[in-house]
Amino acid sequence: xxxxxxxxxxxxxxxxxxxxxxxxxxxxxxxxxxxxxxxxxxxxxxxxxxxxxxxxxxxxxxxxxxxxxxxxxxxxxxxx
Amino acid sequence: xxxxxxxxxxxxxxxxxxxxxxxxxxxxxxxxxxxxxxxxxxxxxxxxxxxxxxxxxxxxxxxxxxxxxxxxxxxxxxxx
Numbered sequence: 001x002x003x004x005x006x007x008x009x010x011x012x013x014x015x016x017x018x019x020x021x022x023x024x025x026x027x028x029x030x031x032x033x034x035x036x037x038x039x040x041x042x043x044x045x046x047x048x049x050x051x052x053x054x055x056x057x058x059x060x061x062x063x064x065x066x067x068x069x070x071x072x073x074x075x076x077x078x079x080x
Numbered sequence: 081x082x083x084x085x086x087x088x089x090x091x092x093x094x095x096x097x098x099x100x101x102x103x104x105x106x107x108x109x110x111x112x113x114x115x116x117x118x119x120x121x122x123x124x125x126x127x128x129x130x131x132x133x134x135x136x137x138x139x140x141x142x143x144x145x146x147x148x149x150x151x152x153x154x155x156x157x158x159x160x
Contacts, residue, residue: 006121021122021145030141032134035125041086042101045115054112061110065101 001046002079003058007067008039042066043079051078081126082159083138087147088119122146123159131158 009015018036025033044061048054058076067074089095098116105113124141128134138156147154 008121008123018122024145025141028141028144030137032126032128032137033124033141034127037123039121039123041088041119041121042098043088043117043119044113046112047114048112057110057112061105061108061113064108065104 001048001051001054003044003046003054004077004079005042005044005058005062005066005074006039006077007042007062007072007074009037010071010073013071040066051080054078081128081131081134083124083126083134084157084159085122085124085138085142085146086119086155086157087122087142087152088154089117090151090153093151120146131160134158 015037018038021038022033022036025036044058046054048057055076055078062074062076063069095117098118101118102113102116105116124138126134126137128137135156135158142154142156143149
């Protein structure tokens, strides 16, 4: 079963990587870019057939390891 | 307008960061994890009202800067 965990910085948390990319885009002439935020798209392949159980475990993984809950938020989606 | 560009490593390209996360998850007892791949979820805020035009420009950004097309693939989605 495939699960996707998206981890992104909370609003208000400075994103230096996003700033750098925004600056580079401006340099390349993409002046319409107002802001860039860069998060992680984590794809997990798990040996689990129960969808609900797989999702609950992924939430646990996000809370324990994948996301830093002080500055990041996460969403979990079962891709099937 | 908000646009999301997902950049991930092509199949077959080694993902050391994903490997490290998989290893850490095993250490924490998440033995059901078979594989982990980590990509970038880039959110762009652009000053553009035309949806089609915004998407076309984002594709251009992905090809010119956001993705390394040798080893990465990308998808562009207009979030509105």
